[in-house]
Structure formats: C-alpha cells, structure tokens
Amino acid sequence: xxxxxxxxxxxxxxxxxxxxxxxxxxxxxxxxxxxxxxxxxxxxxxxxxxxxxxxxxxxxxxxxxxxxxxxxxxxxxxxxxxxxxxxxxxxxxxxxxxxxxxxxxxxxxxxxxxxxxxxxxxxxxxxxxxxxxxxxxxxxxxxxxxxxxxxxxxxxxxxxxxxxxxxxxxxxxxxxxxxxxxxxxxxxxxxxxxxxxxxxxxxxxxxxxxxxxxxxxxxxxxxxxxxxxxxxxxxxxxxxxxxxxxxxxxxxxxx
Amino acid sequence: xxxxxxxxxxxxxxxxxxxxxxxxxxxxxxxxxxxxxxxxxxxxxxxxxxxxxxxxxxxxxxxxxxxxxxxxxxxxxxxxxxxxxxxxxxxxxxxxxxxxxxxxxxxxxxxxxxxxxxxxxxxxxxxxxxxxxxxxxxxxxxxxxxxxxxxxxxxxxxxxxxxxxxxxxxxxxxxxxxxxxxxxxxxxxxxxxxxxxxxxxxxxxxxxxxxxxxxxxxxxxxxxxxxxxxxxxxxxxxxxxxxxxxxxxxxxxxx
Numbered sequence: 417x418x419x420x421x422x423x424x425x426x427x428x429x430x431x432x433x434x435x436x437x438x439x440x441x442x443x444x445x446x447x448x449x450x451x452x453x454x455x456x457x458x459x460x461x462x463x464x465x466x467x468x469x470x471x472x473x474x475x476x477x478x479x480x481x482x483x484x485x486x487x488x489x490x491x492x493x494x495x496x497x498x499x500x501x502x503x504x505x506x507x508x509x510x511x512x513x514x515x516x517x518x519x520x521x522x523x524x525x526x527x528x529x530x531x532x533x534x535x536x537x538x539x540x541x542x543x544x545x546x547x548x549x550x551x552x553x554x555x556x557x558x559x560x561x562x563x564x565x566x567x568x569x570x571x572x573x574x575x576x577x578x579x580x581x582x583x584x585x586x587x588x589x590x591x592x593x594x595x596x597x598x599x600x601x602x603x604x605x606x607x608x609x610x611x612x613x614x615x616x617x618x619x620x621x622x623x624x625x626x627x628x629x630x631x632x633x634x635x636x637x638x639x640x641x642x643x644x645x646x647x648x649x650x651x652x653x654x655x656x657x658x659x660x661x662x663x664x665x666x667x668x669x670x671x
Numbered sequence: 672x673x674x675x676x677x678x679x680x681x682x683x684x685x686x687x688x689x690x691x692x693x694x695x696x697x698x699x700x701x702x703x704x705x706x707x708x709x710x711x712x713x714x715x716x717x718x719x720x721x722x723x724x725x726x727x728x729x730x731x732x733x734x735x736x737x738x739x740x741x742x743x744x745x746x747x748x749x750x751x752x753x754x755x756x757x758x759x760x761x762x763x764x765x766x767x768x769x770x771x772x773x774x775x776x777x778x779x780x781x782x783x784x785x786x787x788x789x790x791x792x793x794x795x796x797x798x799x800x801x802x803x804x805x806x807x808x809x810x811x812x813x814x815x816x817x818x819x820x821x822x823x824x825x826x827x828x829x830x831x832x833x834x835x836x837x838x839x840x841x842x843x844x845x846x847x848x849x850x851x852x853x854x855x856x857x858x859x860x861x862x863x864x865x866x867x868x869x870x871x872x873x874x875x876x877x878x879x880x881x882x883x884x885x886x887x888x889x890x891x892x893x894x895x896x897x898x899x900x901x902x903x904x905x906x907x908x909x910x911x912x913x914x915x916x917x918x919x920x921x922x923x924x925x926x
Contacts, residue, residue, distance in 0.1 A: 536827045537875060540837035543805070543828035550798070572791045573798035576846075582795035583862040584846040588839025591831075595838070607838040611866045620792060 475515040475555065480548025481569060484623040484647045488567040492556040513555045513596065517542035541592055549573045551585070555593060557600055564597035566626040568644075570618060580617040586644065586654055587612055589626060594640040594658035597628040602638045605660035612656040623647055628658075636662040730770040730810065735803025736824060739878040739902045743822040747811040768810045768851065772797035796847055804828045806840070810848060812855055819852035821881040823899075825873060835872040841899065841909055842867055844881060849895045849913035852883040857893045860915035867911040878902050883913075891917040 477489060498508040517538045544550040552569040568589050576582025591607055598605045618624055624644050631639040637659060644654035732744060753763040772793045799805040807824040823844050831837025846862055853860045873879055879899050886894040892914060899909035 537830040575792040584843025587842035591838040
C-alpha cells in the first residue's frame with residue numbers, strides 16, 4: 417500500500433521569487449464580494465486581516481511560516497502564473513487553493529453553505545486563529561497531472577507523542593488533502609475509508625510535504641494515494657490511501 | 672474489517688446516580704501535588720477550574736455536556752466504585768481515566784514529560800479550553816475485559832462536511848482511544864497503522880459511544896478493534912482497526 421504514489425516533480429529547495437499576497441487578494445475579494453459594494457471591497461482589500469472585513473484566506477503566508485514552509489510555498493506559487501515569450505503572463509500548471517474557516521465551496525465558485533448550519537461552526541483545520549499554533553498549510557492543485565500537494569507545518573497545539581504531531585492531526589491533514597483532491601476530480605464526495613501507515617513521527621514545528629495522486633476511479637468511488645515526506649522528499653513520514661464516495665450535497669444536508 | 676468488534680455490555684440509557692466531581696478531585700490533587708505544600712493543595716482543591724492552580728481534568732463533566740453524554744458518563748462512572756454487601760465501597764470493573772492538556776503519563780503514575788519539550792505544547796485533543804466547542808470526551812478502562820470505552824461529544828469547531836464532524840476529528844478520537852488502550856495493555860506505544868471505515872456521518876453536537884477491544888498481540892505489535900456508534904449502539908458511524916508498536920520512550924525522545 418502506498419508504494420504506487422507518484423512523486424514526480426520533486427521541488428528543489430530554492431526560493432524562486434518572493435511573491436507578496438497582493439496579486440492574489442483582488443481575485444478573492446471579487447469572489448466573495450457579494451454583500452458589499454465594490455468600492456468598499458476595494459478599500460477593505462488593502463487592509464490586512466484582522467482589520468479587513470473580508471474572510472481571511474489561511475493559505476497565504478504569515479510570519480509563523482518557517483524557511484522550509486516558505487521555500488515550498490514559493491516553489492509552487494511561482495508556477496501558478498508564468499511568463500510567456502511575449503513578456504505577458506499566463507496561467508501556470510499549478511493553482512493555489514484558498515482556505516477559509518467556514519464552509520465555502522470554492523470548488524464550484526464560492527457557494528456559501530454555512531448559512532444553513534449553525535453560525536458558530538468552523539472548519540476543524542482552521543478553528544485556531546493564532547498564527548503558527550496549529551495547522552499551517554497551503555494546498556496546490558495540478559489539474560493536468562491530477563495531483564495535489566500540500567505544504568504543512570504542524571504547530572505546538574497539535575501534540576500527540578511528546579514533541580511530535582498527533583497521529584490524528586496527521587490523519588486530519590491526509591483527509592483534508594485527499595478529500596479536497598477528490599472533490600476536484602469527482603465533485604462532492606464523502607470520506608469512506610482512510611488507511612494510514614505511520615512510518616516516522618513528525619516533530620512539532622517542522623514542515624512536511626504532502627502529495628496526493630489519483631489511483632483510480634470506479635463508478636462513485638475515487639481512490640487516492642497520499643505520501644507525507646520531509647521537504648526534500650528524502651524521509652517518508654506517512655503513507656496512506658483514501659477512498660471517497662461521490663454524494664449529492666442535498667443527501668448530506670438531509671434535504 | 673471491524674466486524675469482529677465485541678460489543679458486550681451495551682449500557683441502558685438510564686441515569687444511575689449523579690456523582691459530583693468531589694470524590695475524584697482529592698486523588699488528583701495528591702497525584703500532582705509535587706511543587707506545592709500540602710495545605711495549599713487542600714485549599715486549591717476546593718476551588719473549581721480555572722481558579723484552582725491544579726491541572727484541569729478534562730474528563731470531568733461540565734455544563735456543555737448534553738443529556739446523552741451525561742447518561743453514558745454516569746453509566747460507566749457508577750461502575751468505578753461499587754458497594755459491598757457490608758455497606759462499604761470497593762473498586763468496580765471500570766476506571767475513569769483523567770485527561771489533561773499536557774503530556775502527563777498517568778499510565779505509569781503521573782510522570783510529567785513536558786519539561787523536556789517546548790513548554791507551549793498542548794495535547795491536540797485538549798488544545799481548546801472553551802467548554803463544548805471541540806473535543807468533549809471521557810474514557811473508561813475495563814482491565815479485566817481488556818476493553819476501553821470513550822463517550823465523545825463533538826463540538827462546533829470540529830466541522831468537516833457541513834454540519835458534521837470532520838473525518839480527521841473522528842480519526843483523532845479513534846487514535847486517542849485505541850492508543851490509550853494499547854498503552855494500558857502493552858506499555859508505551861506508537862501508532863503504526865489506522866484503517867478507518869466511515870459508515871455514516873456524525874452530526875455536530877451529538878454524542879457517540881466509542882469502544883476499543885483487543886484483537887491480538889504479536890511480539891511488539893498490539894492490534895485493536897474500534898467501533899463508533901450512536902449512544903444506544905443502534906447506528907454504526909465508524910469502524911476501525913489500529914496497530915500499535917511498543918517503543919521505549921527514550922527512543923522517541925532521541926535520548
């Protein structure tokens with residue numbers, strides 16, 4: 417199990433270029449601008465969280481991200497938009513997926529589902545706002561290669577074994593990455609099975625690279641492979657398979 | 672997989688008796704009284720958390736626990752101490768396991784390991800102090816039957832699918848319960864494999880009953896079975912197996 421995970425395109429750990437959050441923010445503001453007038457959104461868009469009234473995108477760098485987390489982020493983020501020979505820019509092979517602490521179905525264009533559930537509910541992986549304390553992660557999708565990668569830095573509130581990330585926190589990130597990947601491949605899905613082999617513990621505060629790749633689909637079933645390694649891929653921390661079942665959202669919501 | 676889970680001793684959902692936290696607190700105070708003089712400990716022991724300087728035992732009831740959580744708690748807690756024919760009390764078949772947000776090896780008598788790791792580290796399942804918001808759970812051990820049960824109420828900060836507990840939060844509780852059980856059976860262990868079948872989603876705020884039973888041991892390996900059901904056992908939410916490897920703590924700590 418897990419030996420079939422494809423690990424193509426291992427990044428070299430060099431900072432390609434330092435991109436600010438600027439080029440990304442306007443896109444996000446437009447997407448979630450519904451309740452606001454445009455001028456207000458533009459003004460708010462210039463303010464950093466928590467002063468902005470826009471939802472915070474947790475996938476953007478903050479000061480808690482260590483050098484390895486930043487290097488991997490830059491590696492993939494620099495491939496989201498690439499320069500053409502004519503000097504203009506075009507979409508690259510990777511796409512950074514924004515991440516919020518409410519249920520926002522960015523997969524299908526920002527449908528806000530949380531109105532129908534209790535307003536206090538928050539996404540498990542984004543329920544702690546203190547930067548660097550819990551789950552710091554950013555996910556990138558490569559549509560053509562049917563791959564997703566996630567750069568994950570586990571904070572001090574995720575402790576399991578002394579000084580190391582809890583097995584449940586690792587399982588949570590595997591479920592999050594493979595579930596996100598499956599939803600891009602197959603539409604709305606629910607986790608049916610996770611089979612996780614823990615090879616070596618992950619120290620608190622360290623950064624790991626997670627890769628999800630498509631194994632196969634069978635009717636309503638999407639099978640994924642997932643590997644968690646050290647940033648340069650030399651050390652395997654965890655290997656897993658995930659099985660996801662396609663569902664209709666109405667079914668889950670009891671409608 | 673999972674079909675071999677033994678479900679003996681299903682509790683009837685009746686409140687047996689209402690036990691306060693009083694009888695338990697003095698024991699805990701004695702166990703962790705190291706840095707304090709005895710008089711101070713006695714005085715502090717009369718104050719509730721957060722006014723007490725004693726570590727908070729998260730396994731004791733709080734006002735966020737719903738009726739189903741309380742009923743299951745009472746069912747097992749009432750069997751921790753039983754009356755003899757002579758009218759005195761003696762140990763019952765079950766034992767409630769205290770639960771802290773630091774690494775406290777209660778399994779071997781309260782050895783405090785967290786001095787050697789960063790002082791900010793907190794156990795993943797106890798990193799949110801707001802009552803009812805995240806993981807509310809209490810674990811009971813039945814040494815003779817080699818079983819552990821856990822009563823778990825998942826709060827609004829554990830959201831995965833809209834209105835339901837995150838698959839990773841369920842995996843976290845399975846890892847926590849089976850890992851605790853394995854450590855009582857086999858001493859210090861690390862999770863080597865979790866294989867989790869998600870049968871039906873768990874609504875936020877609801878209570879589930881989790882049961883862990885010993886499958887077998889093979890050398891350093893301890894195999895456990897785990898089942899997550901509705902409080903009366905009629906609905907299966909999740910079935911899982913866990914494999915744990917015996918380790919020396921020195922190995923994990925790099926000593």
